[in-house]
Amino acid sequence: MQLKGYCYLCGAELSKSAMKNHIMKYHVQEGATPCALVKVESDLYWLYVAAPLTCTLGDMDQFLRDIWLECCNHLSEFNVQGDRFELPLSIPWADADPDVKLIHQYDFGSTTECLLTVVDHVPLPFDKVDLVARNVPMEYPCRQCGKPAAYILTELVYDEDDPYVCEECAEQHDGEYGYDMMSAITNSPRMGVCGYEGEMDRYNFRPEARELPKKITRGRKKAASPDTPS
Numbered sequence: 066m067q068l069k070g071y072c073y074l075c076g077a078e079l080s081k082s083a084m085k086n087h088i089m090k091y092h093v094q095e096g097a098t099p100c101a102l103v104k105v106e107s108d109l110y111w112l113y114v115a116a117p118l119t120c121t122l123g124d125m126d127q128f129l130r131d132i133w134l135e136c137c138n139h140l141s142e143f144n145v146q147g148d149r150f151e152l153p154l155s156i157p158w159a160d161a162d163p164d165v166k167l168i169h170q171y172d173f174g175s176t177t178e179c180l181l182t183v184v185d186h187v188p189l190p191f192d193k194v195d196l197v198a199r200n201v202p203m204e205y206p207c208r209q210c211g212k213p214a215a216y217i218l219t220e221l222v223y224d225e226d227d228p229y230v231c232e233e234c235a236e237q238h239d240g241e242y243g244y245d246m247m248s249a250i251t252n253s254p255r256m257g258v259c260g261y262e263g264e265m266d267r268y269n270f271r272p273e274a275r276e277l278p279k280k281i282t283r284g285r286k287k288a289a290s291p292d293t294p295s
């Protein structure tokens with residue numbers, strides 16, 4: 066299964082590989098900021114990210130934390146693929162040549178791993194590390210009724226194929242599951258892991274208001290201690 070995605074510059078909906086061609090064909094602008102166009106993949110999730118050549122791996126680390134990863138400020142690192150060689154976060158993207166592949170790991174306990182591929186160095190209309198394209202959010206059916214789910218039951222994540230419930234069934238089965246064990250469905254490979262709740266997952270596709278925060282307002286208790294050391 067392959068998830069399609071949205072171009073955040075024009076709203077086009079395309080497959081992951083077609084998106085690369087689309088960006089290179091329609092959004093490279095002479096005179097814009099020299100950038101590394103970076104493909105980021107983790108599981109079924111994917112992004113295309115523009116990284117101005119003067120920005121560093123550290124800037125990308127922060128971007129990935131904001132959009133996909135941050136739960137309780139775990140350690141992270143970049144390695145060159147196939148080589149356990151840790152890269153300093155101060156390296157600028159100018160030094161990452163086209164076709165170079167990097168591994169980013171967040172949290173060395175319940176690790177979330179991302180593969181970053183430098184597609185090319187091209188001028189793009191961005192002045193900081195920023196989102197160019199992102200996979201369409203995956204839809205999960207509720208384990209009880211089959212409607213689109215709103216929550217993941219985090220205690221079932223590792224044992225069951227369908228740990229998802231919808232809003233309605235979550236209310237009805239409140240006693241059974243308990244709100245402590247649920248977190249909102251997010252468009253992130255870290256969904257359901259550690260204390261990840263997606264508060265930072267604020268880039269849901271809304272061309273007219275792409276930076277509006279998507280805050281989870283449901284009145285549920287917060288997990289007792291999401292920052293268990295790991």
Ligand SMILES: [Zn+2]
Pocket residue numbers: 072073074075076077087088091092
């Ligand atoms: Zn586009």
Ligand SMILES: [Zn+2]
Pocket residue numbers: 136137138139172259260261291292
């Ligand atoms: Zn955590």
Ligand SMILES: [Zn+2]
Pocket residue numbers: 207208209210211212230231232233234235
């Ligand atoms: Zn349901």
